[in-house]
Amino acid sequence: MAAVQETVDRVKSVDVDAYKYGFVSDIESEKAPKGLNEDIVRFISAKKNEPAWLTEWRLEAYRLWLTMREPDWARVDYPKINYQDLYYYSAPKSTPGPKNIDEVDPELLRVYEKLGIPLREQEILAGVQERRVAVDAVFDSVSVATTFKAELAKAGVIFCPISEAVHTHPELVKKYLGSVVPTSDNYYATLNSAVFSDGSFVYIPPGVRCPMELSTYFRINEQNTGQFERTLIIADKGSYVSYLEGCTAPKRDENQLHAAVVELITLDDAEIKYSTVQNWYPGDADGKGGIYNFVTKRGDCRGARSKISWTQVETGSAITWKYPSCILRGDESRGEFYSIAISNGRQQVDSGTKMIHLGKNTTSRIISKGISAGRSNNTYRGQVLAQKRATNARNFTNCDSLLIGETCGAHTIPYIEAKNASAVFEHEATTSKISEDQLFYCMQRGLSAEEATALIVNGFVRDVLQQLPMEFAVEAQKLISISLEGSVG
Amino acid sequence: MIEIRNLHAEIDGKKIINGLSLTVNDGEVAAIMGPNGSGKSTLSYVISGRAGYEVTGGEILLNGENILEMNAAERAAKGVFLAFQYPLEIPGVTTMTFLKACLNAQRKSRGEAELTTPDFMKRVKAGAEKLGVPQDMLRRALNVGFSGGEKKRMEVLQMSLLEPTFAILDETDSGLDIDALRIVSEGVNALRDPKRSFLVITHYQRLLDYIVPDTVHVMSKGQIVKTGAKELALELEANGYRDFVGEAA
Numbered sequence: 141m142a143a144v145q146e147t148v149d150r151v152k153s154v155d156v157d158a159y160k161y162g163f164v165s166d167i168e169s170e171k172a173p174k175g176l177n178e179d180i181v182r183f184i185s186a187k188k189n190e191p192a193w194l195t196e197w198r199l200e201a202y203r204l205w206l207t208m209r210e211p212d213w214a215r216v217d218y219p220k221i222n223y224q225d226l227y228y229y230s231a232p233k234s235t236p237g238p239k240n241i242d243e244v245d246p247e248l249l250r251v252y253e254k255l256g257i258p259l260r261e262q263e264i265l266a267g268v269q270e271r272r273v274a275v276d277a278v279f280d281s282v283s284v285a286t287t288f289k290a291e292l293a294k295a296g297v298i299f300c301p302i303s304e305a306v307h308t309h310p311e312l313v314k315k316y317l318g319s320v321v322p323t324s325d326n327y328y329a330t331l332n333s334a335v336f337s338d339g340s341f342v343y344i345p346p347g348v349r350c351p352m353e354l355s356t357y358f359r360i361n362e363q364n365t366g367q368f369e370r371t372l373i374i375a376d377k378g379s380y381v382s383y384l385e386g387c388t389a390p391k392r393d394e395n396q397l398h399a400a401v402v403e404l405i406t407l408d409d410a411e412i413k414y415s416t417v418q419n420w421y422p423g424d425a426d427g428k429g430g431i432y433n434f435v436t437k438r439g440d441c442r443g444a445r446s447k448i449s450w451t452q453v454e455t456g457s458a459i460t461w462k463y464p465s466c467i468l469r470g471d472e473s474r475g476e477f478y479s480i481a482i483s484n485g486r487q488q489v490d491s492g493t494k495m496i497h498l499g500k501n502t503t504s505r506i507i508s509k510g511i512s513a514g515r516s517n518n519t520y521r522g523q524v525l526a527q528k529r530a531t532n533a534r535n536f537t538n539c540d541s542l543l544i545g546e547t548c549g550a551h552t553i554p555y556i557e558a559k560n561a562s563a564v565f566e567h568e569a570t571t572s573k574i575s576e577d578q579l580f581y582c583m584q585r586g587l588s589a590e591e592a593t594a595l596i597v598n599g600f601v602r603d604v605l606q607q608l609p610m611e612f613a614v615e616a617q618k619l620i621s622i623s624l625e626g627s628v629g
Numbered sequence: 630m631i632e633i634r635n636l637h638a639e640i641d642g643k644k645i646i647n648g649l650s651l652t653v654n655d656g657e658v659a660a661i662m663g664p665n666g667s668g669k670s671t672l673s674y675v676i677s678g679r680a681g682y683e684v685t686g687g688e689i690l691l692n693g694e695n696i697l698e699m700n701a702a703e704r705a706a707k708g709v710f711l712a713f714q715y716p717l718e719i720p721g722v723t724t725m726t727f728l729k730a731c732l733n734a735q736r737k738s739r740g741e742a743e744l745t746t747p748d749f750m751k752r753v754k755a756g757a758e759k760l761g762v763p764q765d766m767l768r769r770a771l772n773v774g775f776s777g778g779e780k781k782r783m784e785v786l787q788m789s790l791l792e793p794t795f796a797i798l799d800e801t802d803s804g805l806d807i808d809a810l811r812i813v814s815e816g817v818n819a820l821r822d823p824k825r826s827f828l829v830i831t832h833y834q835r836l837l838d839y840i841v842p843d844t845v846h847v848m849s850k851g852q853i854v855k856t857g858a859k860e861l862a863l864e865l866e867a868n869g870y871r872d873f874v875g876e877a878a
Contacts, residue, residue, distance in 0.1 A: 580679050581717040583701035584710075585727075585787065586735035595730060599721030599770065 172229035201323040201333035214490040298343040305341035320403040328399040329436040336370035344379035355384040369400035375410035382413040408443030420456035427486025430458025437464035441473035449476035453616040455623035465494035468502035475504040483516030492522035497533035506537040512548035519551040526563040533563040541571040637686035645671040647851035656823040663848035677711040706738035708794030712784040719771040778809030785816040802836040814839030834866040
């Protein structure tokens with residue numbers, strides 16, 4: 141129980157107002173003027189030296205966006221965002237990009253150290269351990285350090301900032317960008333298409349098992365900067381990759397908008413495992429100042445027998461609007477969604493998944509664990525759909541909610557539709573509270589109220605934690621306890 | 630040794646314990662018998678520090694120290710153990726994980742070093758073997774899907790690991806068949822020790838054939854109304870509680 145003890149100690153040392161990662165580093169940034177118009181879109185594209193087709197792609201998205209309305213169906217409530225009051229581009233000054241880690245701005249490295257993810261240590265660690273973690277670090281909007289590139293290159297794996305891939309692998313980017321989440325998809329995704337800053341690009345060639353887990357740590361660091369990450373991962377025939385995404389953000393007084401798009405594509409017999417630990421600033425005790433997280437994540441199992449698995453631990457953000465989904469297009473393809481969503485304080489979470497069965501004999505599995513504490517609201521919203529062609533589609537959904545205290549809410553909204561009579565969809569859902577009996581039982585055995593709560597919650601989410609890669613599981617367990625701080629006693 | 634002096638306690642404004650006094654000496658096994666609603670389970674909760682029970686008078690001394698100001702976890706670390714009538718399930722938390730967390734929390738609270746995993750495993754395995762608790766049960770989530778007998782055996786295993794100085798058994802015989810009763814009782818008897826005292830709460834004399842008490846107390850309406858040797862239990866079995874219930878009124 142060392143991990144639990146540690147989390148409890150951390151819970152005690154961190155309080156809502158003293159969010160651990162709430163610091164602001166002072167690397168100068170180069171900004172576009174506030175607001176959004178076609179010139180800004182062109183400015184962003186020009187800054188990145190983009191080819192004409194991409195500039196045009198962005199502009200089309202922008203024009204489309206002007207005609208769209210911000211969605212209001214989610215169970216979240218926030219003041220209207222003034223999109224003309226945001227910056228849409230900022231980059232650290234240290235350009236051109238450093239060749240190796242010694243050339244990285246030392247201030248930047250110090251920021252990472254504060255975050256507890258020093259690149260150097262990562263490198264050393266990676267040298268010792270069998271499993272390696274490559275970090276494509278995104279600082280604000282531009283990737284500034286990429287490690288382990290050589291080794292990945294040996295395997296033929298491409299792992300680089302998407303802004304670089306546009307130049308080095310234009311045929312791949314052109315073919316796949318927007319092929320899962322089209323520019324017209326939804327308000328936030330369309331905005332992202334117009335102004336996306338940077339993100340990761342991954343291509344795994346046919347038959348290759350990626351030799352290490354790929355990892356991006358990124359954080360929001362610039363005041364009033366909307367963050368528009370764009371990630372594109374392609375697993376070619378018979379390949380495999382595991383990708384980790386983890387985030388922390390510094391403290392802010394004003395709400396920060398984040399609208400990322402992640403697109404995954406698996407061809408025949410390929411597999412992508414995508415894991416996220418999200419710990420953005422949730423706002424103060426009154427809910428002021430937290431991140432608005434409107435994310436579109438979608439995977440397309442384009443090939444037969446391919447597989448996409450989403451695992452997420454969501455503990456941060458004032459507002460979470462996020463539905464990592466799978467389009468099961470290839471016959472016998474499989475989609476998985478494992479989620480832990482924790483809300484405390486005034487946080488609002490509306491999250492879930494979509495499993496769209498198109499191919500024959502496709503299967504999907506959804507395990508969702510929602511934990512609500514404080515005055516938060518936590519909604520699971522999930523769609524399972526079998527289209528006419530989808531003979532023998534199968535889904536299993538298990539959706540559990542745990543309530544801590546008397547002032548929080550848990551909501552489960554499943555949308556289940558089978559247009560093919562052979563579909564078998566199972567849906568299980570439970571809602572429970574940590575009972576006074578359980579707490580007393582644990583305390584009678586010597587655990588404090590905080591320790592008992594951490595233990596019970598970790599038990600509740602165990603099925604999902606087991607899906608995470610080891611290094612992430614430990615971090616996730618800590619985050620879970622930290623985010624429940626102040627919810628008992 | 631535990632000394633309860635003129636204890637008054639209530640829950641939700643309702644008085645349940647009315648000036649109860651009781652002493653259990655080191656090494657002594659005391660039984661408390663009494664009809665439904667006499668306050669036996671409430672007494673076990675008040676001693677072990679369950680939130681929501683308000684003590685309005687009196688004191689409880691454990692080895693001379695007043696424990697009333699302590700919360701349940703602190704009392705546990707001081708050596709109070711309650712074997713539950715209905716042990717709780719903790720889904721997703723393996724029995725092994727739970728036991729280690731509890732044992733180390735208590736040790737830490739007493740300023741002792743935490744047990745290493747090998748040391749802990751050795752203790753658990755030895756304890757489990759004595760009680761006939763199979764190894765695979767230790768890897769299952771605590772009490773989830775356990776039979777009534779397995780749950781009670783798990784309570785005794787916890788007791789043997791935590792080594793309390795004062796243990797309360799609340800209706801430990803309820804829901805047990807004769808075989809399970811014998812195994813559980815043998816487990817308890819093996820823990821009898823000159824430095825450890827027990828309070829055995831039961832409705833029926835049957836349990837006391839297996840765990841033979843030194844003293845028997847009759848409780849009614851929140852008080853001890855009669856104290857005697859073990860033969861008192863047989864008398865109650867034959868005549869019922871009628872003779873004593875009147876005295877407390």
